[in-house]
Amino acid sequence: MVEAKLAKKRKANIGKATIAPITELATRSTSSKGVSVDTPATMFIEDVRAILRQARRGAYAAANHIMVQAYWNIGRRIVREEQGGKQRADYGQFLIRNLARQLGDEFGGGVSVANLWNFRLFYLTFPAESKLYAVRRVLTWTHWRILMRVQDPDARDFYTRESAENGWKTRQLERNIATHYFQRLLKPRKTSKGKKRKILKPTAATSPLGAASPVEFVKDPYVLEFLGLPDAAALPEEQLENAITLRLRDFLMELGKGFSFVGRQFRVSTETSHFFVDLVFYNYLLKCFVLIDLKTRALNHADIGQMDMYVRLFDDLKRGEQDNPTLGIILCGHKDDTMVRYSVLSESQQLFASQYRLVLPSEEELRDELCRRNILHGPDTKIVP
Numbered sequence: 574m575v576e577a578k579l580a581k582k583r584k585a586n587i588g589k590a591t592i593a594p595i596t597e598l599a600t601r602s603t604s605s606k607g608v609s610v611d612t613p614a615t616m617f618i619e620d621v622r623a624i625l626r627q628a629r630r631g632a633y634a635a636a637n638h639i640m641v642q643a644y645w646n647i648g649r650r651i652v653r654e655e656q657g658g659k660q661r662a663d664y665g666q667f668l669i670r671n672l673a674r675q676l677g678d679e680f681g682g683g684v685s686v687a688n689l690w691n692f693r694l695f696y697l698t699f700p701a702e703s704k705l706y707a708v709r710r711v712l713t714w715t716h717w718r719i720l721m722r723v724q725d726p727d728a729r730d731f732y733t734r735e736s737a738e739n740g741w742k743t744r745q746l747e748r749n750i751a752t753h754y755f756q757r758l759l760k761p762r763k764t765s766k767g768k769k770r771k772i773l774k775p776t777a778a779t780s781p782l783g784a785a786s787p788v789e790f791v792k793d794p795y796v797l798e799f800l801g802l803p804d805a806a807a808l809p810e811e812q813l814e815n816a817i818t819l820r821l822r823d824f825l826m827e828l829g830k831g832f833s834f835v836g837r838q839f840r841v842s843t844e845t846s847h848f849f850v851d852l853v854f855y856n857y858l859l860k861c862f863v864l865i866d867l868k869t870r871a872l873n874h875a876d877i878g879q880m881d882m883y884v885r886l887f888d889d890l891k892r893g894e895q896d897n898p899t900l901g902i903i904l905c906g907h908k909d910d911t912m913v914r915y916s917v918l919s920e921s922q923q924l925f926a927s928q929y930r931l932v933l934p935s936e937e938e939l940r941d942e943l944c945r946r947n948i949l950h951g952p953d954t955k956i957v958p
Contacts, residue, residue, distance in 0.1 A: 637713055637714070640714065644695055648692035651669065651689065652693060652696055655668060669689045670686055673686045711740075715743045757792040759788040759925070790856065790859060791925045793926075795904060795928070796827065797931055798933050799820055807869075810869050814867055817867075818837055828854070831859065832855075835854055835862070837853075838851065841883070841886045841890060850887075851865055860895065862896065863899075864880070865901075866879065866883070866902075866904065867904050872913075873912075874912065876903055876926075877916050877924070884900070884901040899923065900924075900925070901924050903924075903925070905929070
């Protein structure tokens with residue numbers, strides 16, 4: 574009896590000896606001095622955790638790819654079946670209702686009438702499978718449902734490409750469509766007759782920056798509704814600057830792709846003077862510094878001259894050997910188009926003046942803005958997202 578008790582006790586001690594060190598290593602992440610220590614056990618656990626997370630992401634991406642492809646194929650099959658039954662005006666509605674009824678018990682809400690109509694629209698909106706395949710693995714079905722509602726083909730292609738390349742979340746995609754991101758870019762757009770017009774801005778062919786042109790990155794206007802500021806003419810510039818730096822992530826998304834923050838009230842010094850730029854960014858796609866000067870009032874010639882000086886100073890004192898020419902954007906509450914036309918802004922490839930909006934612009938306001946920039950013609954032109 575005694576020997577049995579001793580054997581049982583030795584067995585218990587062996588279990589403690591083998592388990593305790595691992596538990597202790599896994600839970601003890603700091604030394605006696607409070608310094609973090611990467612123990613073999615914690616590294617082991619983190620490695621396994623990383624493997625599982627990567628597997629989950631891969632499984633989700635693969636499942637998303639398969640389902641998006643299935644939805645597109647279902648849409649194609651529905652359209653082809655409709656084309657074979659054109660003799661009946663209501664054949665499409667009958668076809669989808671009947672399909673939902675036949676498959677509902679087996680596949681549930683995934684083949685509801687509403688979803689089947691979406692599958693059909695999906696195929697009609699993106700009929701070229703080769704074009705769809707390039708970004709199918711990246712975008713979710715929610716992305717595609719949002720993109721299907723964009724009527725302008727050029728805008729839809731732009732939003733599809735940007736969402737895939739820049740990893741836009743669905744909320745960001747919805748906001749960019751709602752704020753007419755595509756129409757606010759400065760590069761030339763097609764007229765209603767399909768002809769491209771020239772504007773006094775550099776193009777990819779003439780820009781010293783090569784294939785990437787500033788007009789593909791600078792917007793007019795910028796929509797800053799996320800700052801939560803009152804739309805008042807007497808807004809202090811310091812208040813606007815503080816709000817932007819507090820919501821810097823949102824501001825970077827509004828600026829667009831490739832921007833990284835360098836600093837605020839960035840000092841540039843000469844032998845005799847110090848100058849302070851409101852906001853300084855670097856764009857790794859354009860490979861250049863981007864200076865932003867905030868003006869809550871109307872733009873004037875002194876503002877243009879000041880930004881021209883800032884750009885020249887940065888080119889001389891801060892620009893690296895591999896950097897492209899510095900860009901300057903005057904972000905103002907209002908600008909007079911006549912003054913812009915007869916200033917250095919009209920021909921400079923480094924200086925830009927853009928208005929900002931603290932509330933989402935209405936379709937009428939945006940249409941007036943685009944007509945003024947010769948992107949749309951006439952007050953009756955309808956803006957499609």
